Amino acid sequence: FGSATSLPYVRSGRLIAIAVTTAQRVSTVPDLPTIAEAGLPGYEASAWYALFAPARTPKAIIDRLQSETVRALKLPDVRERMGFETIQPVGSTSAELADFLKGEIVKWGAIIKESGAKAD
Numbered sequence: 001f002g003s004a005t006s007l008p009y010v011r012s013g014r015l016i017a018i019a020v021t022t023a024q025r026v027s028t029v030p031d032l033p034t035i036a037e038a039g040l041p042g043y044e045a046s047a048w049y050a051l052f053a054p055a056r057t058p059k060a061i062i063d064r065l066q067s068e069t070v071r072a073l074k075l076p077d078v079r080e081r082m083g084f085e086t087i088q089p090v091g092s093t094s095a096e097l098a099d100f101l102k103g104e105i106v107k108w109g110a111i112i113k114e115s116g117a118k119a120d
Contacts, residue, residue, distance in 0.1 A: 010029070017029065020033070021045045021046055
């Protein structure tokens with residue numbers, strides 16, 4: 001389980017969810033364990049979205065974009081329209097996003113290297 005598109009099927013009983021792929025449980029299905037809790041320690045794979053701006057964008061503009069994005073993510077109609085039933089919006093700072101991206105590069109780089117996958 002890891003998608004807002006599957007949630008209606010789980011709720012209707014047409015699909016049985018085993019676990020979520022995120023690092024933490026999802027608030028809309030709190031009884032559903034993470035894959036790590038279900039027996040694969042360290043497992044975490046989730047889709048994420050971020051806003052980016054050109055490298056030389058003034059800090060004041062970046063700060064305003066960040067604060068307005070966080071404000072918008074808290075609005076009930078925005079949350080509903082974006083399907084936040086299974087998505088956990090973060091609204092991090094630029095520095096927190098940079099740290100997150102570095103971690104993703106390390107994690108997925110190691111997985112790609114170990115798998116032997118090659119780009120065509």
